[in-house]
Amino acid sequence: NAGATYQRAMTYIFHDLIHKIxxxxxxxxxxxxxxxxxHPEVLRVILSRLIEYGVTLNPEKCIFGVTGGKLLGYIISSRGIDVDPTKIRAVLEMVPPSNESGVRSFLGKLGAIRRFIPDLSFAIHPINNLLKKDYSIDWTKDCNEAFEAVKRFLLSPPTLMPPKLDHPLILYSRATNVSLACMLAQEDDNKRERVIYFISRTLLDYETRYTQAE
Structure with a gap:
């Protein structure tokens, strides 16, 4: 696997610099x-290492001295981690789906950005139900309200904060009759609570019979 081999090579070359500079x-x-x-000294160290191991770069794909940029489908900057606007636009431009393929497409697009959306599984539960074996693709009022609510939220999605390893973490959890959700947060240097990650999932059928405490 070329990708895995390349990653191992980069890890070998930069093992003492990764996660530091x-x-x-x-x-x-x-x-x-x-x-x-x-920044210039950081670049000098990295470029010297590339020269030492005979690794070349494509100048057309290099960007220097910026305060942020796209990485792994996210926008990384001094503000924090933002969702890629193209992924937001892909959801906002969707019309209510009329078949299973459309429902799966909508849910797939949300899956790529779900860490930015609180309690997503609860919010889209009516739409998730459409994919159950004993349900038909009947786009109800509840489905449409869920569809529009998610799109409204994505007009102003939150900026996530990367975790600071030397700061305590804060975990909020929520259980409903159909889903579980939690929010991982942390105080920034100004003592303001910032979100690190939202996560949620739909309960399995047998889990819906548990009490909320369970």
Whole structure:
């Protein structure tokens, strides 16, 4: 597997720099510095390492001195982690689906950005039900309300905060009769609570018979 081999090579070359002054994701290299004045030295170290191992870069794909950029489908900046606007637009431009393929397409698009949406499984439960064996693709009022509610939320999605390993984490959880959800958060340097991650899932049939405490 070429991708896995390349990743192993990058990890070998930059093992002492990864998670400190850079990140490596297959063929994407990210150099990082907290202060602009430190960035040239970070670049010097990384470029020297590339020269040492005979690795070349494509100048047309290199960007230097920026405060943010797209990485792994997200927008990374000093603000935090934002969802790629193209993924938001893909959802906002959808019309209510009329068949199973359309429902799966809508849910698939949400799956790619679900970490930005609180209690998503509960919000789209009427739509998820359409894929059950004993349900037909009957787009009800509840389905449409769920569809429009998610689209309204995505007009102003939250910016997520990368976790700080030396700060305590805060976990909020919620259980309903159809889903489980939680929010992982942390206080930033200004003591403001910031979201790190939203996660949720639909209960399995046998789990719906548990009490809420269970």
């Amino acid at each position: 850079m990140e490596s994701y297959v063929d994407d290299l990210l150099a990082k510095a907290k202060k602009r004045c430190d």
